[in-house]
Amino acid sequence: MKIARCSAGGAPFWAVVDSDAQTVTAIAGAFADWAPKLTRGEPGAVERIGAPLPLAGVRLLPPIEKGNRVVVAGANYAKHLAADFGIKTHSQPIAFLKAYGALIGAHDELRYPPLTAELDHEVELVAVIGSETVDRQNPLASVLGYTVGNDVSARDLQRSGPPGVGMDLFAAKSQDRSTGLGPWIVTRDEFPEGSPKRRLTLSVNGETRQDGNTAEMTWDVGFLVRFVDERSSFECGDVMFTGSPAGTGQGSGRFLQPGDVVEASVEGIGSLRNVVGPKLAG
Numbered sequence: 001m002k003i004a005r006c007s008a009g010g011a012p013f014w015a016v017v018d019s020d021a022q023t024v025t026a027i028a029g030a031f032a033d034w035a036p037k038l039t040r041g042e043p044g045a046v047e048r049i050g051a052p053l054p055l056a057g058v059r060l061l062p063p064i065e066k067g068n069r070v071v072v073a074g075a076n077y078a079k080h081l082a083a084d085f086g087i088k089t090h091s092q093p094i095a096f097l098k099a100y101g102a103l104i105g106a107h108d109e110l111r112y113p114p115l116t117a118e119l120d121h122e123v124e125l126v127a128v129i130g131s132e133t134v135d136r137q138n139p140l141a142s143v144l145g146y147t148v149g150n151d152v153s154a155r156d157l158q159r160s161g162p163p164g165v166g167m168d169l170f171a172a173k174s175q176d177r178s179t180g181l182g183p184w185i186v187t188r189d190e191f192p193e194g195s196p197k198r199r200l201t202l203s204v205n206g207e208t209r210q211d212g213n214t215a216e217m218t219w220d221v222g223f224l225v226r227f228v229d230e231r232s233s234f235e236c237g238d239v240m241f242t243g244s245p246a247g248t249g250q251g252s253g254r255f256l257q258p259g260d261v262v263e264a265s266v267e268g269i270g271s272l273r274n275v276v277g278p279k280l281a282g
Contacts, residue, residue, distance in 0.1 A: 003016060062105055127239065128237070259276060
C-alpha cells in the first residue's frame with residue numbers, strides 16, 4: 001500500500017494512493033489511530049472516505065506530521081565515507097535530529113540557503129515508525145514502511161564547528177526548506193522480510209551522481225532503529241534517514257547550483273524531483 005500526505009488547497013490529509021488509477025483517496029481518522037494497526041497488519045486498519053481525487057491535482061507533502069521527529073542515522077555506507085570524506089567506517093553509526101522546517105515535498109522548490117556555497121545532495125532510504133513503541137527484540141516490526149529522502153547538506157557549514165568540538169550538523173542539515181521527503185510511504189508488507197535491499201540513485205540535470213544499493217549499508221534498518229531508540233525513544237510517525245551511498249558533491253567538488261533539477265529515487269518506492277531555487281541574500 002502507498003500512503004501519502006496531501007493537500008488539495010485546504011488542510012493536509014492522509015490518503016491511499018492508487019498508482020494504476022493515478023488517484024488518492026482520503027483516510028478516516030488520525031495517523032496515530034490507524035498507523036499502529038496497519039503496522040501490526042490488522043485487517044481493515046485503513047478506512048477510505050470520500051471520492052478519489054486525481055493524483056495530479058494534489059500537492060504531495062512530506063509524509064510526516066509536524067509534531068513528529070526527523071532522525072538522521074548516518075555514516076552508514078563505507079564507500080561514501082572513503083570516497084567522499086576519506087575516512088574509515090566507525091565502530092557505530094551516528095544519529096542526530098533534523099529540524100521539521102527543513103522538509104519539502106516531492107515536487108517543491110529546494111531552497112538555496114544564503115549561508116552556504118557548498119550545497120550537497122544525499123539520496124537515502126527513510127524508515128517510518130508506525131508503532132507506539134519500538135520492540136527492540138524485533139525492531140523492524142515497528143516500521144510502518146519506507147519513503148525516499150534527499151538529505152541536502154551545507155558542507156562548508158558542516159565543517160565550521162569550533163576546533164575540538166566537531167561538525168556543526170545542525171547548521172549543515174537543518175536549513176529551511178532544503179530536504180526532500182516523499183513522495184509517499186510504501187508499507188513494509190510490500191517488501192521481502194528483513195532490511196530492504198533496493199537501488200538508490202540521484203541525478204542532477206539528468207546526470208547520475210549517486211548510484212548505490214541499501215544492501216551496502218554497514219548497519220541495516222533494524223540495527224539503526226534499535227540504536228536510535230536506545231538513546232531516545234521513537235514515537236508513532238517519526239521518520240529515520242538511514243545514510244547515503246557514495247557520489248556526493250563532498251567527494252567530487254560538484255555542488256548544487258540554482259536552477260539544478262535534482263531527482264532522488266529508491267527502487268520500488270518512488271522519486272523526488274526538486275528544482276534548486278535562487279541563492280538568497282544573507
